[in-house]
Amino acid sequence: MVKKILISHPTSNANNRAVVNGLSKASLLYAFHTSIASFEGDLIHRLGGFKPFKEIRRRQFDLGLKTMTHSSPFLEIGRIASLKLGLNSLIKHETGYFSIDNIYRTLDKQMAIKLGNKSHDELTGIYAYEDGAYESFLSAKINEINCFYDLPIGYWRTAQKILKAEKKRWPDWSSTLTGLQDSEYKLKRKDNELALADRIFVASSFTAKTLLDYPGQLAPIEIIPYGFPTPAAHRNYTAIGANRKLKILFVGLLSQRKGIADTFEVANNLNNYVELTVVGRQVTNDCEALNKELSKHNWIPSLPHNEVLKLMHSHDVLIFPSIFEGFGMVITEAMSQGTPVITTNHTAGPDIINHNENGWLISAGSSQELQNCIQEILTKPERIAYVGKAARETARNRSWEVYGQEVSQAIIKHHESI
Structure with a gap:
């Protein structure tokens, strides 16, 4: 049977784009779902030409991915506009209508519905990210679809221990430690996502180590460091001396x-x-x-x-x-x-x-x-x-393309082992 992966990321970024490209080149990509996907010449791309929405141009994808890409831009455009206009209540942590949390939860729900409503002869896996995987993973399990989970930052229980220690070390800076503001509901969702995963992808050994604090058994963890941007062609180094700091x-x-x-x-x-x-x-x-x-x-x-x-x-x-x-x-x-x-x-x-x-x-x-x-x-x-x-x-020696290839190879290896 042909094996295909659906990938979901609400806001996309360099590492997500590398995975999408890697899956596509390996003929593993079933579909890609996100909030904003810009393709040269389309309406969204033209909107990114206006200064308040220049962030959109950072969500540009290769035209070869257009037929497999599905976007739901309303909430994310609202978030960008709210940021620019200072409408803080609309982007308030977890509760704001245009908050990053609502954007993640909304796409997660959309993926759950899609997985539950269709027959997917080729679809064998979904690749989703922290805070945007819980409901889609639940639906995937019902439909016997593999769940690949990407954890981009260390585990929350470890984070709380470390950040609480920082609060004591630097009390005057405690208001900057916003990672301590997540609700019990959000933290429980994170744990549920991890519990449902068939394979967990992290980008550093430190992130993998933090998962030792998870109170239960976890799926195998793949440590695959991200890629590097294209190196600068030239670099001159200026001597440091008495007249230059x-x-x-x-x-x-x-x-x-x-x-x-x-x-x-x-x-x-x-x-x-x-x-x-x-x-x-x-x-x-x-x-x-x-x-x-x-x-x-x-x-x-x-x-x-x-x-x-x-x-x-x-x-x-x-x-x-x-x-x-x-x-x-x-x-x-x-x-x-x-x-x-x-x-x-x-x-x-x-x-x-x-x-x-x-x-x-x-x-x-x-x-x-x-x-x-x-x-x-x-x-x-x-x-x-x-x-x-x-x-x-x-x-x-380590481009983004290498990263995308390594993720794709790890997914293929997982399929071959089951």
Whole structure:
């Protein structure tokens, strides 16, 4: 029997697009369902030409996927518009009509109905993501369809333990730890999704490790790190001396989950030797400590993706001291630009970085280790070029296409084992 996979992702992103492309190239794709899918020349793509909706252009797919792609754009366009207009009640966590939670739940329900209403002679599996898989997996089980689950970030029980510890370590930054706001209903759904999965896909060893906190038996776990963007063709490295500070960059949500408080503490301690630029939006306007630090450093709330890559290209080092992560795509993005990265053992760093060779690894939650690492670089600035070139070579050897192929091969292997 021909084996085909339906894939569902409400908002899509680089890793999802790679899986869709990989399944298509392996002749495994049955259909792809999402909220917004932009194809050159269509109405949605033209809407993305207007500045308030430029985010749509980041959801562009290859024209060869158009006949297999099904979109339901209303809620997601409403979310984007609400963000731009500051209509916060409409995008309120879990309860807002245009909230990301409602978008995920709505597509999940749509998939459940489709799986229950049709005969699927070729359809043997559904590939869905955290918070958008529960009802579709229930329907899939009734119809004897395999459930492939993608967990993009570490398990929630582990997250709560770690973030509660951070709340004690950095009490003035606790309002940025929004991951502690999920309702019991949402957390229960996450556990139900995991329980229904026949195979679980994660992008880092850290994410896999967090699943040890799940109170029950789980399906086999596949660790497949994400791919890298196309590496920069050239990279020049400017010497650091008495007249030039080390240019360090942080990119990500301005939350202590990402280690932003540690970032500022170290930058302030080394103020005479480093220049910090921060790119990312505030998760809250109510953190006085964050507002104070942003006024002291170079802060860019938002940039188009290509401009972020250019900024990475122009900096000496990217620091990403995340406390709790699933992967951390800013790591691979910076490495693709030949910019070496300092990151923690709670990211994909240990899966793709060899310490002091193509990047640097530190312990999550240690400002001192971050500071020591930067000081070591300041004493041996020639290492920046050496490590940066090795980082770019790492990116060259692992494209997004490789990631998509590996996911497809894992799915084929699962089918062959049953």
